Every structure is written in structure tokens, then in C-alpha cells.
Amino acid sequence: MSSIVELNNITKRYSNKVVLSTISLTINQGQTLILLGTNGSGKSTLIRIIGGFIHPTTGHRIVNNSQQPKIGFMPDRFPKHKFTSQEYLIHMGCIQGLKKDYLHQRIKELHSLFHLQLSDQPMRYFSKGMLQKVNMMQSILSRPDLLLLDEPLSGLDVSSSLEMISALQELKKQGVTIVISTHEPAMLQRITDRIVTVKDASLFEHEEQQVFNEGASLVICRFKDMSLANQFSSHIGVISSSTANSLTSFYVHEDSCDTLLLEILQAGGSIINIDRKGV
Ligand SMILES: Nc1ncnc2c1ncn2[C@@H]1O[C@H](COP(=O)(O)OP(=O)(O)OP(=O)(O)O)[C@@H](O)[C@H]1O
Structure with missing residues (x-):
């Protein structure tokens, strides 16, 4: 199995605070990796380094130059916009260089996948669950190879979580590599290949069943x-x-x-x- 991103001996410091200390991690193509850890342990920092959005203080992020992955990112915070979901997704798609025709089709398809009706309602009136769905939609607009999701299930009710998980299952089937930080690993059991906890600035890999309470x-x-x-x-x-x-x-x-x-x-x-x- 070939790797899509490798982190080698990475340390990340904010002022004097060491958030990650000489960690290494290889993420293989098609793998779904779950990141666990308490609040403030460094999951978002790690996700942003995997995506190349922030630089480590020391160490290296390595991607195969001939196969730069297309990256989709769902941040943990998503602001309430004055735009409708469609307007917002068109803006996001244009920023990513996607064509208008493709975007209109893809946006329709994604609304139907997430059971969200296309409407004129501005997103500032959306519930947390509806906003999370739009947040997820923007991350997969361009059909990424590597999808980075920062707490995608937070604030979702059970049925919205299940919709989100079945969309992820479909993406996994298509070969997308997925990294998810979460406090709800059991919900993601059926798509999980690996589980890593961020603790005391280090990474600890788990046996899957340890986390899922044996069966x-x-x-x-x-x-x-x-x-x-x-x-x-x-x-x-x-x-x-x-x-x-x-x-x-x-x-x-x-x-x-x-x-x-x-x-x-x-x-x-x-x-x-x-x-x-x-x-
Ligand atoms: N830009 C920044 N400047 C300074 N400190 C930061 C910055 N970003 C994160 N931190 C600090 O780094 C630590 C790790 O933050 P991070 O957001 O990566 O943790 P997390 O595990 O994702 O937490 P949560 O589950 O609460 O989102 C925290 O103490 C946070 O305050």
C-alpha cells in the first residue's frame, strides 16, 4: 500500500507550548484514520499539518511530488453566513477553480445525498446539523483524494450522523483516504481502519477493538x-x-x-x- 502523506519527526510549538513533539505518521492511500484525544490535545493542529495548511516548527511533511493529493478539508468551526447553501458552495467551488456547470450539478447531487433541500434560506438560520452538512459538502465538492474532517459529527443528531457516515462509507469505497478527528469513535466503527490518540504531544496507535469495547x-x-x-x-x-x-x-x-x-x-x-x- 503506498502512502499519500508522511510526517517525519514533526514538532509543533506555539510560543513555548509544545503541541506535537517529534511525531511520525504515515497515512496510506485509501485508509480511514481516526484521531482521538481530549480537548486541546492537538488533533486540529495535526490535521492542519497533514493537510499542509500550517508548517511544523521542525520535521518534514512528505507527499509524492508526482501525485500531489487533492485535499478536502472540513474545519471544526463553521460560521453562519448570509449566503444560501448554494451561493456559498458556488463561491467555494469557484475559489477551488471548479467550472460553474460542474458546480451546479455537483451541488444538487450533494444536497440530495445529505437530504438537505435547496432553498433561498440564508445559512444564518440553519441548525448546527444543517451547517455541518454544508461544511462537509464544501470539503468534497472537488472529489478530493485526501479528506480531512475535524469533528464532523459534533452537534449532529443520530439520523444526521448516520447520513454523514453513509456518505463517508461511499467515499471510502471510491478509494478516498480519510482522516477524522472525533470524540465519537464508536459511531465511525464501520469505516475505521486505524485509530491514533494524540496525548502529551505524542501519538499512540490503538488496537481497534480496544477502543470499541470488544465487540x-x-x-x-x-x-x-x-x-x-x-x-x-x-x-x-x-x-x-x-x-x-x-x-x-x-x-x-x-x-x-x-x-x-x-x-x-x-x-x-x-x-x-x-x-x-x-x-
Ligand atoms: N494558532 C495558535 N496559537 C497558539 N496556540 C494555539 C494555536 N492553535 C492551537 N493552539 C493551542 O494548541 C493546543 C492544541 O490545539 P488544537 O486545536 O490542535 O487541539 P484539539 O485537540 O483539536 O482541541 P479541540 O478538541 O478542543 O478542538 C491548544 O492548547 C491550543 O490552545
């Missing part, structure tokens, strides 16, 4: 009676649960998953999605 499954369901969601959150084997937009998600130990599914159905709940990668 934990993700179950997403809908209850008409929301008190059942609370009831099932204390079901044996449930590691964590959350509810948003009338959908409830449970991370459950694999050996308790069948019992949980059966009991949810018997209680009148509907199963919307199951990810049983651990089986």
Missing part, C-alpha cells in the same frame, strides 16, 4: 413511548445510550445484543439500524 454493537431504534428509551438504557449489557430526534442509539456488548433486540421488538419498538461489526 460492542450499535443499535438504533425508535420508540413511540419515549419512557421505554430510558428503561432500555439500563438494560444489561448497554454501555451507553443517547436519544435525538425520536431515535435512540445503544452501544451494547455483543453477547447481550440479541436479548436487547428481542426485548425492544416485544415492547413495540422499531429497529432502524444495527451495526454488528464485532460478530
Whole structure:
């Protein structure tokens, strides 16, 4: 497998603060790499160095000169604009040198992929989830080879997260290399190849299952009676649960998953999605 970007002995300092200390990382083509770490640990700094948007204090970022990757970037902060999503994406596309005809078609396609209606509504009235979708759309407008996503799921409800993840799954299938910083690794389990934590200015590579609680499954369901969601959150084997937009998600130990599914159905709940990668 050939590498798309290599970082060699990189140190990044802001004034006297060392954020990354002589780290090395090779990102291979087609790989999906998850970056974990507490707030302020240096994930965004690392993503920006991978993308070549900021320079390391010392060390080298190496890309194959004959195959400079086309990079898409979704920053963690996205301002509320006076533009509509279409106007904004046209501006972004023009800056990237894309042709108007291509852009109109691509923008339509991306709105449909993310189930966001094209409208005259300025983005300053958009919800956090809608803004995240537009942020993601701008990052893949030009069909990048390397996609860098800084906390793409933050502030999204379960159904928007699933839409985002299935779009990422599709991009992965097309061979796009993806780097994602996140606080929600379990949601991304099905597309993850590698997990690296940024801690104390160093990088630590994980065994995937260490992070995913050995065979934990993700179950997403809908209850008409929301008190059942609370009831099932204390079901044996449930590691964590959350509810948003009338959908409830449970991370459950694999050996308790069948019992949980059966009991949810018997209680009148509907199963919307199951990810049983651990089986
Ligand atoms: N331009 C800058 N100037 C000075 N300090 C900075 C700059 N950018 C980041 N830092 C500092 O570097 C450290 C790492 O920041 P970074 O944004 O990379 O962390 P992060 O892991 O992405 O955090 P979060 O999860 O909160 O986004 C923080 O202490 C931050 O305050």
C-alpha cells in the first residue's frame, strides 16, 4: 500500500507550548484514520499539518511530488453566513477553480445525498446539523483524494450522523483516504481502519477493538413511548445510550445484543439500524 502523506519527526510549538513533539505518521492511500484525544490535545493542529495548511516548527511533511493529493478539508468551526447553501458552495467551488456547470450539478447531487433541500434560506438560520452538512459538502465538492474532517459529527443528531457516515462509507469505497478527528469513535466503527490518540504531544496507535469495547454493537431504534428509551438504557449489557430526534442509539456488548433486540421488538419498538461489526 503506498502512502499519500508522511510526517517525519514533526514538532509543533506555539510560543513555548509544545503541541506535537517529534511525531511520525504515515497515512496510506485509501485508509480511514481516526484521531482521538481530549480537548486541546492537538488533533486540529495535526490535521492542519497533514493537510499542509500550517508548517511544523521542525520535521518534514512528505507527499509524492508526482501525485500531489487533492485535499478536502472540513474545519471544526463553521460560521453562519448570509449566503444560501448554494451561493456559498458556488463561491467555494469557484475559489477551488471548479467550472460553474460542474458546480451546479455537483451541488444538487450533494444536497440530495445529505437530504438537505435547496432553498433561498440564508445559512444564518440553519441548525448546527444543517451547517455541518454544508461544511462537509464544501470539503468534497472537488472529489478530493485526501479528506480531512475535524469533528464532523459534533452537534449532529443520530439520523444526521448516520447520513454523514453513509456518505463517508461511499467515499471510502471510491478509494478516498480519510482522516477524522472525533470524540465519537464508536459511531465511525464501520469505516475505521486505524485509530491514533494524540496525548502529551505524542501519538499512540490503538488496537481497534480496544477502543470499541470488544465487540460492542450499535443499535438504533425508535420508540413511540419515549419512557421505554430510558428503561432500555439500563438494560444489561448497554454501555451507553443517547436519544435525538425520536431515535435512540445503544452501544451494547455483543453477547447481550440479541436479548436487547428481542426485548425492544416485544415492547413495540422499531429497529432502524444495527451495526454488528464485532460478530
Ligand atoms: N494558532 C495558535 N496559537 C497558539 N496556540 C494555539 C494555536 N492553535 C492551537 N493552539 C493551542 O494548541 C493546543 C492544541 O490545539 P488544537 O486545536 O490542535 O487541539 P484539539 O485537540 O483539536 O482541541 P479541540 O478538541 O478542543 O478542538 C491548544 O492548547 C491550543 O490552545
